[in-house]
Amino acid sequence: MKKLLWSLTVFGVILILPVNGVLEFDKMERLPDFNGTNVYQTENNVYSKAKPTMVELTFVKNPVERSAVCLDGSPSGYHFHPGSGSGAKNWIVQFEGGGWCGTIEDCVNMKKSSHGSSKYMEKQIPFTGILSDKAAENPDFYNWNKVKVRSCDGGSLMGDNENKDAKLQFRGKRIWTAVMVDLMTFNGLREAKQALLSGCSTGGLAAILYCDNFKWYYPKGKVKCLSDAGLFLDATDVAGDRPLRNLYRDLIQLQSVTTQLSNECLKRLNPTSCFFAQNLINQVNTSLFILNAAYDSWQIRESLTPKSADPNGSWSDCRLNIAKCNASQIKFLQGFRTHMVNLINGFTKPSKNGVFINSCFTHCQTENQDTWYSKNSPAVKNKRIAVAVGDWYFERRGAKLIDCAYPCDKTCRNEVVE
Secondary structure (H helix, E strand, O other), X not given: OOOXXXXXXXXXXXXXXXXXXXXXXXXXEEOOOEOOEOOEEEOOOOOOOOOOEEEEEEEOOOHHHHOOEOOOOOEOEEEEEOOOHHHOOEEEEXXXXXXXXXXXXXXXXXXXXXXXXXXXXXOEEEEOHHHOOOOOOOOOOOOOEEXXXXXXXXXXXXXXXXXOOOOEEEOHHHHHHHHHHHHHHHOOHHHOOEEEEEXXXXXHHHHHHOHHHHHHHOOOOEEEEEEEOOOOOXXXXXXXXXXXXXXXXXXXXXXXOHHXXXXXXXXXXXXXXXXXXXXXXXXXXXXXXXXXEOOOHHHHHHHHOOHHHOOOOOOOOOOOOHHHOOHHHHHHHHHHXXXXXXXXXXXXXXXXXXXXXXXXXXXXXXXXXXXXXXXOOOEEOOEEHHHHHHHHHOOOOOOEEEOOOOOOOOOOOOXXXX
């Protein structure tokens, strides 16, 4: 299989809905109360004049001494926005998506980007979606403390190794530990009463891998985990190969990940299999929510129909726009969805877990305001993603939602964000 630099960065489209009293309104629809806040939204999807909150990059303390560094040895970092009022002791810790690298060449290339070096990271980033501090955009979690942990290790924060010849540091595990210690020591995370560990894409996988570890820090607190687009499947591509399995095998060896993997899983399966979420989710003891598109656009493009498996380009249109897939291609993609739904079946049985599998052609939906919480956000059984997550976290009602197959869901955008 051709070696690739697997980049999974998603930038959200910011759609901001107004709060009562901020703007002149169209006809208003009152929404349910969330977090003690009465939230209103307009009949039409108008844009607010409010801008998203920009949050500064913070480097971990003493990164070199603690080896909490990116691939190139530069300091790792995170963005922290303090909570307020009733959310002052509640926390969301969010893992950024960013990509994996399983070869020296790919990791050296990744060093030249923000996903391998803090030298290229934005000094400020917008907090939107589940990270928004506006009640009309994020009714359940708007006033919580929020942290976004930057991805710059190429391994879902699981590695602990180095390659001196290539000047590469694989220190994901130490980055995670350093961020947690800094937040607990300097920002008040130690006093958390409620906490949610979340992540998108490669960060969504990290949220599963670190879920029970996060709960260990707060045995008496209310701690849950949310994986957004982290359910990467061990699936066969259109040429009969398994590109993700090959990538994971190389990554685990290069970054010395085996010792960080679940011992319970390793008793049953090999290390490569234990890096797949499908083999981990039923072993997570902490309450976990799986949010995923049944037609995950990144997995379809890079895992099911990579260009290396499609030299004639017969999938070139379909892989970028599901509406352009022919009947046989749709049948293949329906098989992928069926595989995902079957794998999630056992996970849905414990009452502590939550699921939202919609039939959209997209990747990552919690940080994008339009998909997280707006009037026309994707919905399953008339329940939007933010509402489903809130219902699960606060145990207001059940949140086990699996959509019908494409193209039945008319709430989907079916957009690929490059």
